[in-house]
Amino acid sequence: VGLLTLDALEPGRFDRADLEAVAGFASLAAAAIHTAELIETLERLAEARGQLAQDLVQDELRRSGGTLVGRSPAMLSLQRELDTVAPSDLTVLLLGETGTGKELAARSVHDRSARRERPLVYVNCAALPESVAESELFGHEEGAFTGAVRRRLGKFQLADGGTIFLDEVGELPISIQTKILRTLQFQEVQPVGSDDVRRVDIRVIAATNRQLEEEARRGRFRLDLYHRLAVFPVRLAPLRERREDIALLAGHFLDRARLKLGVGRLRFSPAAVRRLEAHDWPGNVRELEHVVTRAVLRAGQRPGGRTTSVEVEHLQDALGPAPEPGPRPPRRRSTCKPG
Ligand SMILES: Nc1ncnc2c1ncn2[C@@H]1O[C@H](COP(=O)(O)OP(=O)(O)OP(=O)(O)O)[C@@H](O)[C@H]1O
Numbered sequence: 001v002g003l004l005t006l007d008a009l010e011p012g013r014f015d016r017a018d019l020e021a022v023a024g025f026a027s028l029a030a031a032a033i034h035t036a037e038l039i040e041t042l043e044r045l046a047e048a049r050g051q052l053a054q055d056l057v058q059d060e061l062r063r064s065g066g067t068l069v070g071r072s073p074a075m076l077s078l079q080r081e082l083d084t085v086a087p088s089d090l091t092v093l094l095l096g097e098t099g100t101g102k103e104l105a106a107r108s109v110h111d112r113s114a115r116r117e118r119p120l121v122y123v124n125c126a127a128l129p130e131s132v133a134e135s136e137l138f139g140h141e142e143g144a145f146t147g148a149v150r151r152r153l154g155k156f157q158l159a160d161g162g163t164i165f166l167d168e169v170g171e172l173p174i175s176i177q178t179k180i181l182r183t184l185q186f187q188e189v190q191p192v193g194s195d196d197v198r199r200v201d202i203r204v205i206a207a208t209n210r211q212l213e214e215e216a217r218r219g220r221f222r223l224d225l226y227h228r229l230a231v232f233p234v235r236l237a238p239l240r241e242r243r244e245d246i247a248l249l250a251g252h253f254l255d256r257a258r259l260k261l262g263v264g265r266l267r268f269s270p271a272a273v274r275r276l277e278a279h280d281w282p283g284n285v286r287e288l289e290h291v292v293t294r295a296v297l298r299a300g301q302r303p304g305g306r307t308t309s310v311e312v313e314h315l316q317d318a319l320g321p322a323p324e325p326g327p328r329p330p331r332r333r334s335t336c337k338p339g
């Protein structure tokens with residue numbers, strides 16, 4: 001592994017040196033260096049393995065995070081609808097209660113479209129105060145208003161060639177609805193403080209948990225904008241209308257939570273699955289995801305060794321005690337008609 005040299009200022013200093021002792025010392029030094037090198041290699045290897053494992057976990061979480069899980073008739077029909085509309089440039093309006101997967105569906109439409117390599121620009125219409133909405137969406141010129149020190153592109157221009165996702169579109173102030181309608185009609189935007197219009201090529205996806213048609217009929221949403229958006233309406237069913245998906249989704253979230261939290265092997269007890277299936281899920285899939293993540297955390301942390309199943313008690317705080325079983329439907333008597 002190396003060379004041991006002995007130096008002295010006086011000549012003949014090593015004439016009577018104990019060569020055996022020196023050789024012994026050299027071997028010891030060689031062994032120590034060799035061991036240190038081995039340890040270093042092992043450390044590097046472990047680090048690389050750890051990094052690899054971490055990357056694989058991140059990869060898996062990213063990959064499975066974008067999939068719409070479910071095999072109920074409602075989910076299969078949703079998948080068919082998304083497949084049908086995605087390759088077209090039609091405007092899609094996603095309707096459904098909170099947590100039913102509208103954002104996931106919007107991403108899925110973009111990813112299945114020819115625009116998938118181009119940006120998907122997200123606009124949260126509920127968090128767009130009227131005062132800044134116009135400049136956020138359509139951009140502004142330098143000096144258009146106090147504070148506009150530089151020219152700025154709006155979301156519609158950022159989405160040029162790609163897709164714009166107008167989330168919570170039902171919350172848009174009426175004045176902004178009028179301007180968006182223009183953009184959708186003519187595929188052009190007029191930045192604040194500019195006399196010119198700029199052409200944009202965009203695909204629009206909008207989502208809301210409101211009864212938008214009803215809102216439009218009552219004058220709370222522009223009817224013409226509603227019709228522009230509802231070119232291809234897609235409804236996402238609440239979870240209580242597709243209980244067949246609950247066990248599958250719960251398993252999906254259990255796997256993700258295990259990976260994220262670094263918990264070992266874990267599964268639901270049959271009673272826990274029945275408890276999940278009995279719940280009404282007003283917060284839909286998002287609520288299920290949170291309940292499962294908390295349950296995994298609890299089940300994984302149980303003192304006294306490793307637990308291998310998530311039990312009803314791990315769900316109890318979120319779901320409360322099991323509902324009373326309703327009155328049983330009367331038993332049907334089979335009658336046999338002679339002949
Ligand atoms: N079918 C599904 N498969 C897997 N994950 C889902 C599914 N539906 C929803 N999720 C997950 O549930 C969570 C809520 O979904 P999402 O944000 O798309 O709901 P939303 O309809 O946009 O709700 P909100 O109206 O409150 O914004 C997300 O973490 C999403 O990944």
Ligand SMILES: [Mg+2]
Binds near residue numbers: 102103167
């Ligand atoms: Mg959403």
